[in-house]
Amino acid sequence: MTALAQSLVPASVPVPDAFEARTNATFEALMWALSRPGTVQTLPAPGMKGLVEALVDRECKVFCDDADLSDFVAFTGAALMPAAAADHAFMGLDRAEGLKNLEQIPVGSALYPDDGATVVAFARFGEGQKLRLTGPGIETSVEITLGGLVPGLWALRAARSRYPAGFDMFFICGTSVIGLPRSTLIEVL
Amino acid sequence: MSIASLTKAWQPMSYGFLDASAKRELRRKMLKAIAVPGCQMPYASREVPMARGWGTGGLQVTLTLLKPSSVVKVIDQGADDSVNAASIRSFLSKVSGAAETWDTLAASLIQSRHRIPEERLHAGQILVLQVPNPEPLRPVEPNMSVARQMHADADYGRLWLILYEQIVRSGRIMEGAAYPSVVNGRHVMTPSPIPRWDVPKLHMAQHLTFLSAGREKRLYAVPPFTKVEPLVFSDVPFKVEDHGALTCHRSGVSGFYMNEIPQDNGGSAFELSDSHLGIKAIRKAEGEADRIGATWYRNGQLA
Numbered sequence: 001m002t003a004l005a006q007s008l009v010p011a012s013v014p015v016p017d018a019f020e021a022r023t024n025a026t027f028e029a030l031m032w033a034l035s036r037p038g039t040v041q042t043l044p045a046p047g048m049k050g051l052v053e054a055l056v057d058r059e060c061k062v063f064c065d066d067a068d069l070s071d072f073v074a075f076t077g078a079a080l081m082p083a084a085a086a087d088h089a090f091m092g093l094d095r096a097e098g099l100k101n102l103e104q105i106p107v108g109s110a111l112y113p114d115d116g117a118t119v120v121a122f123a124r125f126g127e128g129q130k131l132r133l134t135g136p137g138i139e140t141s142v143e144i145t146l147g148g149l150v151p152g153l154w155a156l157r158a159a160r161s162r163y164p165a166g167f168d169m170f171f172i173c174g175t176s177v178i179g180l181p182r183s184t185l186i187e188v189l
Numbered sequence: 190m191s192i193a194s195l196t197k198a199w200q201p202m203s204y205g206f207l208d209a210s211a212k213r214e215l216r217r218k219m220l221k222a223i224a225v226p227g228c229q230m231p232y233a234s235r236e237v238p239m240a241r242g243w244g245t246g247g248l249q250v251t252l253t254l255l256k257p258s259s260v261v262k263v264i265d266q267g268a269d270d271s272v273n274a275a276s277i278r279s280f281l282s283k284v285s286g287a288a289e290t291w292d293t294l295a296a297s298l299i300q301s302r303h304r305i306p307e308e309r310l311h312a313g314q315i316l317v318l319q320v321p322n323p324e325p326l327r328p329v330e331p332n333m334s335v336a337r338q339m340h341a342d343a344d345y346g347r348l349w350l351i352l353y354e355q356i357v358r359s360g361r362i363m364e365g366a367a368y369p370s371v372v373n374g375r376h377v378m379t380p381s382p383i384p385r386w387d388v389p390k391l392h393m394a395q396h397l398t399f400l401s402a403g404r405e406k407r408l409y410a411v412p413p414f415t416k417v418e419p420l421v422f423s424d425v426p427f428k429v430e431d432h433g434a435l436t437c438h439r440s441g442v443s444g445f446y447m448n449e450i451p452q453d454n455g456g457s458a459f460e461l462s463d464s465h466l467g468i469k470a471i472r473k474a475e476g477e478a479d480r481i482g483a484t485w486y487r488n489g490q491l492a
Contacts, residue, residue, distance in 0.1 A: 013286040016204040016256065023209070024256050027216045034223045035397050035412040055220075057213050110341035114221045114230050136226050136373050136415040139393070164375060168224040181224035183373060 033179030123171035222410035227372025245403030247319035259287035262296035267462035308482035310396035433489020444489035
């Protein structure tokens, strides 16, 4: 084996560094959250920064209405964009302004469903509005309660969802995450 | 901000072979694929040390998911010990430190070429299917821009026409593998060239399935508890292969999907396609304590 070929062979069992381990675990939580809507998955760290690390880079257009997080997003090389042009949105949905932004979020089209954005927001689990979820990932139906969200959110989501067009949502509460893909039908109870 | 904060220490290889930006792109597309079950999502499809068409699509999804605690199983047409399966499996463990297994029940991550194991996959397991041709409309519409419009319009009439022509010409549906199936009542997907026998295993399953085509640069997913319905006519029901009555000549097990082995006398012998199920059955017959999990089929019938 030449010296170069030798150097390409890992000397020992590869070990992920802290960044790789964290982003891998974050994505796994997001993947299962979206695969089983309504179930609570656990992120390795609280807050939205982990999601930014795991998903966002310079290929992304990101809407972010939080100055602190905006700096963190900009550090990844992603372009900070208004809501109407974003493919990822890290936004507050606890106020009326959030609803205005959500009205602008791209939903893609039947031709290009992948243009629908990923929306990430904080919420409080186990209190507030009761929702019944049905659809892929749910055997029959599941009921969850999400609090700390602006009234009219679910009506807006329903109005803007034209499956397969739509946006996919992640709600974060501490280190917990709930995913609501566009394929989930939400009944407001 | 310093230069050091913008760079990383040199390492001979990224963990899990793919670099961080490749993984992020795959993660974004995998999430979209889950959100719209059965809908093909384009992705960049990086170079991996394997020729396109040999499972590079599945490999990239698997590499993105790998972590040191993963237990990987790789199947090639049901077998764990074929050159292709063994090479991919050893590559996966070499670049990630993940454990290797042949046992379906022990695996957390199963990459497969054209079979779904006979033992039921449980919640928490991920099945990654390698897909050579992800476009179910290709036989009826070679122009992929037009095919995209047909997917957008849910215009799948011509797929039924193919099935109708097969019935008229041959008296039965001749689609042996990659049977077109409607996912979540909306998108028709090709479930990779798995035999018809395996298609019902995707319907309302416990596990998560990714299907990824590296050469064609598209991936799609079937989340748990998602409807996967093969295209059928109301008066011509979907039928799986007639393997229920065949017996494996090595393990003596019957009621599963079999490989046909031609014999010198012109006849055929059969052996279990899911090779490790056969190994387990033989070990069990020899008195070893080997657990065979619940299977999708029992006595040749879907349980």
